[in-house]
Amino acid sequence: MSQARRYLLRNQDIPDIDRIEVYEANQGYQALRQALGQNDPAALVDMVKASGLRGRGGAGFPTGVKWSFLPDDGRPRYLVVNSDEAEPGTFKDRELIEHNPHQLIEGMIISSYATRAREAYIYCRGEFRRGAEQLRRAVEEAYRRGYLGDNILDSGFSLDIKVYRGAGAYICGEESALLESLEGKRGNPRLKPPFPAVAGLYGMPTVVNNVETICNLPPLVLNGAAWYRTMGTEKSPGLKIMSVSGPVNRPGNYEIPLATPLRVLIDEYAGGMREQRGIKAVIPGGSSVPVLTADQLDTPLDYESVLAAGSMLGSGGCIVIDEHTCMVGVSARLLKFYREESCGKCTPCREGTYWMTDVLNRIEVGEGKPGDLELIADMADNIGGKVFCPLGDAALGVVVSAMQHFAEEFEVHIKEHACPMGARLYYDTVNY
Amino acid sequence: MKPHWETWAKEAKTEFPKANSALLPLLHRIQGEEGYLSSDTIADVAHLLDLAVPYVESVVSFYSLFYQRPTGRRIIHVCTGLSCALGGSDELMHRLEAKLGIQEGQTTPDGEYTLLEAECLAACDKAPVAQVNLRYRESVDLEAADELLKGEVES
Known part of the structure; x- marks a missing residue:
């Protein structure tokens, strides 16, 4: 469309x-x-x-x-x-x-x-x-x-x-x-x-x-x-470009009137999922925002509605994650990004992103320990709101929401000492 | 120091006369010629812009596109961002490492290739993506990996 x-x-x-x-x-x-x-x-x-x-x-x-x-x-x-x-x-x-x-x-x-x-x-x-x-x-x-x-x-x-x-x-x-x-x-x-x-x-x-x-x-x-103002809502009027990536048929940039439902963006603009795969989660506004889940696809893409759904419209970088993708792996990959990009000025962000990436990586490869999820939550608590700029908080959006929505998936990794989706370790240059 | 760097420094200062704004443009230009910024080059730049050497060093070391070690004729950046990872960038990186016989962060002994990871290159719709000397190569599946290493490149 x-x-x-x-x-x-x-x-x-x-x-x-x-x-x-x-x-x-x-x-x-x-x-x-x-x-x-x-x-x-x-x-x-x-x-x-x-x-x-x-x-x-x-x-x-x-x-x-x-x-x-x-x-x-x-x-x-x-x-x-x-x-x-x-x-x-x-x-x-x-x-x-x-x-x-x-x-x-x-x-x-x-x-x-x-x-x-x-x-x-x-x-x-x-x-x-x-x-x-x-x-x-x-x-x-x-x-x-x-x-x-x-x-x-x-x-x-x-x-x-x-x-x-x-x-x-x-x-x-x-x-x-x-x-x-x-x-x-x-x-x-x-x-x-x-x-x-x-x-x-x-x-x-x-x-x-x-x-x-x-x-x-x-x-x-x-x-x-x-x-x-003929487009969008009272508080979110006008046009927004959404960048859609992940396993959709037509990834790309789409100009939408604000308040277009997420489902319309994925199914009509981006041509739906490749091979009719199911959607597990969507990061709607760039890597810094919490994930939305498959039951939230009717969320209108305007600032207020996405916020009410527990995430943020952010930059409009919409990453679609399919049912075959491991959320521990997704979280680990994003934490690695913030680890690499932390300027190093604030200790909670500099050290916290390192440590969180490490713990997520070990969970993903089946070496997670009991208490690791509590450890991640504790680290997140020690970064959020305790650093100089938004990067530290941005690092937490996906991992914290993924642990909330997909708690069982994280726990199974630790209990079974393996990724249930058979994911091998994502490439990482530091410790694994 | 090369004599024309003085002219380049003047040009950078003319275009960006305030604060230390001339520094990044001058570093870009000189690195474009030299391939990397050696400690001697950093000292030269500091001298040209009347800045302290440790200051210039601190700026150089902050940015991932300023290289402090010699680089190959072709610098290959493989995007390892989430969308590219979902699209197979890790396999691509492993393939290139095996093919070149080096690890990420290294340069081949013949000085031809430097292999680096890039954080999200803002081309997620064409995952997995890479850049060769900052020129995009899109949808680089494993079959296309070999093509990355071939062809003429701009410095």
Whole structure:
């Protein structure tokens, strides 16, 4: 199934829209002309507020409200776009920058105009070689056409955009760690407050927004806040890109009206399960959120409904897990990810993710001991809420919920000294 | 130190004049030429940007894409994220280790291949995925594993 019309993922319908002439021929930079023509940045902020657009990186914070936190004190302001997509299961921003970079750039110019930033940065994940090339080329093209630089389209507004490459660190997707990295430091998160709106990049008022969030701006300006609210719910209006992976027939990125049921996403958009396998669990919003179970497939995919179901919409990285997959193995693999990506600043996260991975691995290979599950719960309790940034808590989402929903599966591993699903140890570079 | 690094340092400082923002771009550029960042190179970069050597070292060691040991002409990253693991990335890694006669984290003695694990490469719909010199190779099943090692590559 595909919806009548795509907005954010128009690249799936229009070949070569990454080229500026194709982008322009398809209403490209029309929203920018309209926004600059109205000559009222405050009205743009109001429009974004009225639309109910929320941050698509994971937290879902209302974008217009975030923008209005910038203090009006005459200091220079920055817009920073977070393109450090690295949350397991999430691959939407990569498609957006590789296949339609001008949409992001147009969105950035509009957002900078609205927030009165004169300098904007794209922090592009280091692994995204093609993404960075596409962005750099598109930025150059935008300069040549007068969409960037001094006095954009004779509006009196000037903006420079710079593309900055990360160098391999998941934690730099956390906004304060991103700013540290952008300042040429290790990507350790900063203490908040002050929030970036008050003291962000180079100590100045800064808005940090996700790629997908900013890509909403061109269609939003062209179609208006009321249009955006025709989709989704009162609190979760509009469009969201869901990245679907796992054993479905058509894994990929799908643009859905928010509140589309999870079952529709899996069965209709993603073509259902391969070989009609049964669904055991779904991680609906990237690896940091608790799992949903097979009896929760009717959950509408909006922020409130997913939260009420015990998980989070997060980044929209939807990993489908089939009935043949071992949840201990899944938990072990994800813990290994957080172990590798912990910046090491806080002991509970640094040591806890190591230890938890170890214990999960030994349970998976049949060497679990009585008391191991209590040990994991205890470790989780000593990480959750006791670390500096969200990474420690993110590491717990899947394992804690999996142990809750699939307690028996964990216990059988220990009692029978083997994985009941016959899983051998997943590859791991540290202890097993 | 190579003479043109001075020009590169100036360019990085022109584009990113504030704080130490010039550091990552300069490290990327020099590593692109050298293949890795030796302690001598790190000292050179520190000198070029007027930073303390331990500071530059601390930044280099933080990021997984900065290499402090010589790398092969082809750096193969195998994604070991959850979606790729469900799609068979572990088997792929084992196949490549056997094929190359090295373990993850190592470089073949002829300096041709470095084999590394990557955390989620954001291409989960094409699992299992790998990158060769940061260029994506999608749906790399075991039959396609051999192809990963062949063909021309960009540095």
